[in-house]
Amino acid sequence: MPSSALPAMQIVDDWGLIQELAPRSGASLSYDRTRDCLVLVGGRTGGAVLGDHWEHDGTRWAMRSTTYALEAAASTYDARRNVVVRFGGTDGSPVPSDVTSEWDGVQWVTKNPSARPSARSHAGMVYDEARGVCVLYGGAGPTGLLGDTWEWDGTTWVQRMVTGPPASATHAMAYDARRGRTVLQVGPETHEWDGTSWSKRSMSLPLLSDMSMVFDRSLGVCLLVSPSSMRTFTWDGANWTELSPAGVKPSMRRGASLAYDETRQRAVLFGGADFSAFRETSDLWEFRSSRWRLLDEGTVPPPRNGAAMAVCSIPQSVVLFGGADVFGRLLADTWVWGEHRWYRALTSLSPSARRGHSMVGFGWNVVLFGGENGNAYWNDMWAFSPLAQSWFPLVPSVLPPARSEHAMSASDASGQRFVLFGGRDKNGLLSDTWTWDHNSGTWTHELPAHRPPARFAHGIAFDEVSKRAILFGGTDGATKDFGDTWSWDGKDWTQLAPTRSPTPRSNHAMTRGVSGRLLLFGGDGPLSDTWEWSGTDWIGRTPRVSPPSGEALLESLVDHGQALLVSSRLVVREIDTWFFGPAHEARTVEVGTGCSGSGGVPALGATAATLGSPLRVELVRGRAMAPLVLGIATASQDIAVGGCRLRLAGSIAFLPAATNADGFVRANVTVPRSAALLGQHAWIQSFVLDLAGASGIGLAFSSAVDVGIGR
Structure with a gap:
């Protein structure tokens, strides 16, 4: 077959959801020893059960695949077969799952044994290293708690007909590799399984409502953590000892996930539903040397309303500040979107907690003005530098009066001036206009001949076509929403008369x-429609997919060719990040199969390829300790080479590597941050030195992956 590249496609602007690791509870977490990574699957966020699969390589999270949407599924790593095993769980329906699935580093494979444990969630499962089987105990079935014991050898489930511990769905399990025992904690009772029978070993542990357990290989003891109380204990086979970790520790929570990272010799705790914040989290902690340490604050800002967001051009990044959470508590946290991810800026000085403020960007900084805290309205002014990761107050001699729910925007092409209009204060609605000159650092109270009626919760943005600030909508808070369009030329307001227009609305972006x-999205109603301003008229867009209705914040990342939208929905406690721009989806598709070698049939997998981010490529089932090359090509083909298939064509680059003792290798390839690469494809295939390879030329070929480069 001749080589071929994918044909060029007509690209149109569209909405796309940016894949992020959502906060969650009830996720399955295992450590993959061969691939040296944490494997996180499923869980629950807000009202949704998840089916996404993420991996952490010790540095960052990367999404790998999707599978059955389940929470409270049991999982463990089978070191004999180098797979993660997952069983049961619930999708929220009355009947839980009885599905067994396995992740081999490339794909999830559903197993269909004739005999299997009954459907259940909240079971415990560990891998018995001495006997090479996964041991499963208990859980919650459709009719009640379970107390049965099962073992899985990769082919068959076998029920062990023994007298066991009390039925439970709140127990904790770990395999003690030093003593060759499975340790089970049910309430205050400690039981151990030796492969033949259960024995009760202790009744000394206090009653804990939520607990997880791992084996700490560095200490040779089982480590039990109760996330609901953040108490920590060790079991040495004879006695429980409570630890008293010094320093900071995770907040109390339920449904957190615990695993043991063997390479870094640390227990890791992920997520859960935070008791104090009343929401799921996505923070990652390590426990090592009897101390907790925060590894990752979390990957997305918590849901909120009344926040503000602005874009900074040097470096191009989006800054989000403040607002109020689902319980109305005011926030003073700062989040930055940069390098295709959110991170929290931990600043020593910042504006006070507030909502209803407004922000606008100027070169190196973003500027914040106003807002309120429920008792007082503010007219303070602050600047944030993403480079310095710090806030600092601005104190001009003249300031606009205090207010909230006003709107601000750049008012000329230089980006050094912005206009502020309207809002409300303790006395009611405002209709005044102020301009800020960033070069002189001064406010000017403008007195235009014309002006929009007083309002709040309106939108304003700079129009590149007319070189004017455009204002749309808002509300008087009593009788109506506005649907009028106005322009500001630096001296006066002009009401425009477009032939088409969005419906009247407020709190749009x-x-x-x-x-x-100029781009407009959503608003109260709830609305989720998309409009563009041509310079003279509004044009309704019909994207293939739209962000859900909810409070939205929108900013343009010109260097990246996209607009970034944050959609927050407090009712369901969810928050998403979307882009609007050329519709390029980052995707990875396995192509064909590998050909057999002495380590089995090699298979290749890869994470999604996004601009400026590492592309993680992994090979499994290669010959152990063997040299290989990864070929990266600009086109594909399908040519027989002995009993193998060559799938690369065009320009091909080769990267040398070598497998480890398990026939595994990982390579990271950074995708340049170049808009010209959007929508392009690369094909990757590996060739392992293996005299038993079916190619007949001393090589075993892997499957290939088709990598589509997106955002």
């Missing part, structure tokens, strides 16, 4: 567009 057209 607006930004300068990435294709030269």
